[in-house]
Amino acid sequence: MRKIFTLLTIATALLMAQCNQPEQKVDVSPISDATVKKVTAELVKQHGDSQKERIERGVAQVAMLWRITDGTETDFEQFCTTQFVSDDAALEQLFNKLSYGFEMLNGYFILLSKELMKPLHLDWGPVTPIDELFGSYNAAAHLNDDLYANKIAFITALNFPYYTLKEKTEMGENWSRKQWAYARMGDMFTSRVPAQLIQNFSTVNTNADTYISEYNIYMGNLVDDKGQTMFPADMKLISHWGLRDELKSHYANKEDGLAHQQMIYQVMKRIIDQSIPQQVINSNEYKWNPYTNTLTKEGNEVQATPEPNTRYQHVINQFKALKAIDEYTLKMPNYIQRKFEGEFELPVDEVEQLFIDLVSSKEVREAGKLISQRLGRPLQPFDIWYDGFKARSGIPAEKLDGITTKRFRDAKAFEAELPNILTSLGWSKEKAKFIADRVKVEASRGAGHAWGAEMHNDVALLRTRVPASGMNYKGFNIAMHEFGHNVEQTITLHDVDYYIMHGVPNTAFTEALAFVFQKRDLDVLGMKEVNPDKEYLETLDNLWSCYEIMGVSLVDINLWKWLYNNPNATADEVRNATLTIARDIWNKYYADVFGSTDEPILAIYSHMIDNPLYLSAYPIGHLIDFQLEKQFRGRSFAAEVERIYSQGRLIPQLWLKKGVGEPLSVTPILEASAVAVQKLSEKK
Structure with missing residues (x-):
């Protein structure tokens, strides 16, 4: 499940927010290069050469952001000369006051958003139009403008210089914690x-999220x-989450699990190509045969109406909303760059190559052969979700459900158990x-999510589905994932030295x-x-998870590249492009493993619809997960989690070097997987 991120925080709002609005003229800075040089020289003369780099960066940054509405060049000059702070103690005081102010703004705007979105996120009955309007309302929408208007933004930019990712990479290893904190202030x-x-953008994104949250299939009607x-x-x-997890659960069903899995896969294919009847989405009025795509009601066949590419219209809406920002972010002039280099702080080309290296590897192919042997049959496309390397794969779902429904009767019961989970x-x-x-636990309308706090006096939210009969095992497994997010959110808010x-x-x-x-x-x-083979099994489970989600992420990335090359595409064209890209990536990296071509399954993930380009976080997360688990062996799990995560928001490679002693790479998982396949194959 995805973590709900704080889109209302200032830095993220600046990176991500835009819309599908009528074209408007983009303001440019009225500050000339000559004025920038003049102001810079004056400040260096006043404050000394020791401040030269800060002055050059700060003045240039303010000049780039200045607009005619902010004042004349004379006003700009006066602002810079009066607001630049060189004294260390005064600069630290300014930093602390800015930090407190931003915490209050971020924290209360997020808290307000959490409350307004409750009717959408919690099962409070049918979602009404007024719920959607309140849920999509962004109370912080004008915050950016306000902070420029009252000059807080300019004071921040002038005194805390911005450093590019390349500069952070080259210099950051030698920075102190305070220098890193000042650099992060410069990102604001x-x-x-x-x-x-x-x-x-808030409206478009919320509409897509609501669409996904309400996309349910009544399985008893299949x-x-x-x-x-x-x-x-x-x-x-x-x-896709519920369908995927139900499919996974049937690896333990030796009697007719394969038939269940095949039917679920057929449903997924109907969703992807939008041949699914509109009448069966979030409705139990009809019986539906997903193979023939026929509907019946009370024994009589009913004309099926395909979903009208709604799935892909949301993709277009998200794309247009995000593309509109391009002309406002000259340093990162497209959303793909903003997402990867700006937000992930990993260039997209490096991420793609990382994924390709793994999905092309011989280790994956050897793992595929092992899985086929363990299943006793040739692989089928949905075996990208093979769950047999997990200990629970051999435990009947009914037994696990019996344990969890008894222990976790409802959301409050799960919340009451959180301290015991942690001590265990x-x-x-x-x-x-x-x-x-x-951490506050609530029963979710959708698949569930974690939503952290942005200020110290707020709480993180854990939301997961809890049926009336109690939390079943799949719900518990998801809840444990979300609780992992909550633990991170709490540690990285309360145990990090600088807000x-x-x-x-x-x-x-x-x-x-998570x-x-x-x-x-x-x-x-x-x-x-x-199990004495636990380490080998966990290694291959991670490898296979990477293999699955890296292909999904490659589809996501390549679809966004296609969208930028075809900005006026219709929903029908986006659907066709998605299917083509998904099949091409399947044929290139999966067909030889699974023995079938042109499979569309890599396009099923809901995040492609409601959370643009988020998917790459999962495979990167799997690689980090593997590196973390290596670090945890033989050490106190709780102590290591606290030590590593209290580093806070360093850049990724430095965080990993300091946390686990090595940068992000596919090499550790591939090397370990080669050993694991060999060891497990010897026992066949």
């Missing part, structure tokens, strides 16, 4: 995006060619209580800890595994 204001663009059902009558699964993983009672007290450094380098690092927690679900249930 790098562009100016009009408020109406921010609000419109029938085969004989008109027979195979799923429980009351089973309702969200796409090695935290002291005091620290476990500290973390648990700062401006709170958080993680990028979303992959919170996904990594994966780490998710894998310990059986430990928490008191079913600790004693």
Whole structure:
């Protein structure tokens, strides 16, 4: 599940916010190069050569951001000469006051957004139009404009210089914690995006999220060619997460699990190509045969109406909303660059190559052969979700459901157990209580998410589906994932030395800890595994997870490249392009492993619709997860989590070097996988 990120924070709003608005003229700076040189020289003369670099960077940054509405060149000169701070103590005081102010603004705007979105995120009955309007309202939309208007943004940019990713990489290893905090303050204001663009993006994004949250399939209404059902009558699964997890659960079903999996895959293909009947989405009025795509009601066949490419219209809406920012961010003039180099702080070309290196590897192909042997059959496309390397794969779902529904009757029962979960993983009672007290659990309308706090006096939210019968095992497994996010969110807010450094380098690092927690679900249930092959199994489970989600991420990246080359595409054209890209990547990196071509399965992920280019955080997170687990072996799990994550928001490679002693790479997982395949094959 994805972590809900604080889109309302100032820095992220500047990077991400825009809309599909009528074309408008972009203001340019009225400050001439001559004035910049003059002001720079005056400040260097006044404050000395020791301040020269800060002055040059700060004055240039303010000049780039200045608009006619902010004042004349004389006003600019007066602002710079009066607002530049050179004294160390005064600069530190300014930094602390800015940090407190931004914490209050970020924290309360996020808290307000959490409250307004409750009708969308929690199961409070049908979503009404007024719920969607409140949920998509961004109270912070004008914050950016306001902070420039009252000059807080300019004071920040002048005194805390911005450094590029290349500069952070080259210099950051020798920076002190304070220097890093000052550099992160310098990231706050790098562009100016009009408020109406921010609000419109919020609306578009919320609409896509609501569409996905309401996309459920009533599994008990699926029938085969004989008109027979195979799923429980009351089973309702969200796409794609619920469908995927149900498919995974049937690897333990030796009797007819394959038939269940094949039917789920057929449903997925109908969703991807939009041949799914509109009548069966979030409705149990009809029986549906996903193979023949026929509908019946009370025994009579009914005309099916395909979903009208709604899925891909949301992709277009997101693209147009995000593309509009391009002309406002000259340093990163497209969303792909802003997402990877700006937000992930990993260039997209490096990320793509990382993924290709793994999905092309011989280690993956050897793992595929091993999986086929373990299944006793040739691989099928949905075996990208093979779950047989996990200890629970051999435990019947009914047994696991019986344990979790009894222990976690509802969201409040799960919340009450959070301290016990943490102590079972090695935290002291005091620290476990500290973390648990700062997490609130709520039953989710959608698949679930974690939403962290942005100020010290707020709490993180954990949301997951909880049926009336109690939290089933799949829900518990998801809840453990989300709780991993919450633990990260709490540690990186409360244990990081500077507020401006709170958080993680990028979303992959919170996904990594979520994966780490998710894998310990059986430990928490008191079913600790004693399998001597555990390390080999976990290695291959990570490798296969990487293989699956890296292909999905490559589809996501390449679709966005296609969108930029075809900015006026229709929803039908986007659907066709998505299918083509998904099949091409399958044929290139998966067909030889699975023995089938032109499979569209890599396009099923819902994040492609409601969270543009987020998907790459997952495979990066899996790689980090593997490197973390190596670090945890033989050490206190809780102590290492706290030590590593209290580093806060360094750049990714430096965070990893300091945390686990090596940079991000596919080499560790590939080397370990080669050994694991050999060891497990010897036991066949």
